[in-house]
Amino acid sequence: xxxxxxxQIHNIGLPLQQTIHMSKVTIxxxxxxxxxxxxxxxxxxxxEAAASxxxxxxxxxxxxxxxxxxxxxxxxxxIKSFDDISTFVQTAIYGNYGAKSAMxxxxxxxxxxxxxxxxxxxxxxxxxxxxxxxxxxxxxxxxIEEAKQKRDEGFQAFKIKVGAKNIDDDLRxxxxxxxxxxxxxxxxADANAGYSREDALKxxxxxxHVGLDYMxxxxxxxxxxxxxxxxxxxxxxxxxxxxxxxxxDLALHHEKKAADGASLKLIKFGGMKSLFxxxxxxxxxxxxxxxxxKAGDSSVSAATIGHISKVASKLDWFSNVSIQYLADDIIHNxxxxxxxKIILKxxxxxxxxxxxxxxxxxxx
Ligand SMILES: [Mg+2]
Numbered sequence: 001x002x003x004x005x006x007x008q009i010h011n012i013g014l015p016l017q018q019t020i021h022m023s024k025v026t027i028x029x030x031x032x033x034x035x036x037x038x039x040x041x042x043x044x045x046x047x048e049a050a051a052s053x054x055x056x057x058x059x060x061x062x063x064x065x066x067x068x069x070x071x072x073x074x075x076x077x078x079i080k081s082f083d084d085i086s087t088f089v090q091t092a093i094y095g096n097y098g099a100k101s102a103m104x105x106x107x108x109x110x111x112x113x114x115x116x117x118x119x120x121x122x123x124x125x126x127x128x129x130x131x132x133x134x135x136x137x138x139x140x141x142x143x144i145e146e147a148k149q150k151r152d153e154g155f156q157a158f159k160i161k162v163g164a165k166n167i168d169d170d171l172r173x174x175x176x177x178x179x180x181x182x183x184x185x186x187x188x189a190d191a192n193a194g195y196s197r198e199d200a201l202k203x204x205x206x207x208x209h210v211g212l213d214y215m216x217x218x219x220x221x222x223x224x225x226x227x228x229x230x231x232x233x234x235x236x237x238x239x240x241x242x243x244x245x246x247x248x249d250l251a252l253h254h255e256k257k258a259a260d261g262a263s264l265k266l267i268k269f270g271g272m273k274s275l276f277x278x279x280x281x282x283x284x285x286x287x288x289x290x291x292x293x294k295a296g297d298s299s300v301s302a303a304t305i306g307h308i309s310k311v312a313s314k315l316d317w318f319s320n321v322s323i324q325y326l327a328d329d330i331i332h333n334x335x336x337x338x339x340x341k342i343i344l345k346x347x348x349x350x351x352x353x354x355x356x357x358x359x360x361x362x363x364x
Pocket of ligand 1: 190
């Protein structure tokens, strides 16, 4: 048992190796809020949440304000269990799911270290330890050669970012990539809500011959009707991402046959319990599950995704982490990716050793 004596809130911008081009956004630098929580017996926990107006409606400034408020509610409170953490964080404030997720992760990391166990031991039961991740193909000039190289390194899953050009180009890219990479890999395309309704219907009516394993979020997240129509037009599975922020969103997509699976992000669900409720719902309803973060997240988020991935009741569409696209990271022992799989550090909590000089260096 211990109390939380201090919670620091850091706003950082991490440099990327290359600018990431998606349908509607270009990301040059990655903006995250990092939480450092310290207990009265000087155990430290870390958490991260991307600041993303498009995903959660939260700006970095807004997250800081929300976190200051949540902090005032948590400082000096005694923490006896994971349930305490979840209750304190989730009931401190309405909404603000990204901010809450960073705070919850930092407190779970701290609690796990205090209990001398790993993060995944606190949030569930380990179901898998091999964690293949998806390589993103984002429109670089030599994307086919790069993808082939990644396949040869051991990557089993690839996601083509489409929606930045026209649909004929996108279909051609997908077809060429399937031919070049072969049938053994999981190949998917993600429009990040970038197609118009007309283009989405056209793309989905023509995509089956390409051999994609699934198509993600052709239209904006509110347009469930077009998602349903797209799904009816193709045998290729349909994934929702921008349309999913809650269990209710998942149930609506399922009911309307607007998605066969979905990409889930902790920052949208706000905490472990609501995320796992969503995964369990998908498992019960034969939906496919992917767990991901935001492009440009650091190893703090990657470690969190790794631990979640170990215990999620279903994960057939693999996980995404983003550390492979960063030009620098904020930990001394960056997570590594070997044979297309994320390698979690053994050790207590998240197993990470944060480099606080890097946090100062990249402070915004
Ligand atoms: Mg997506």
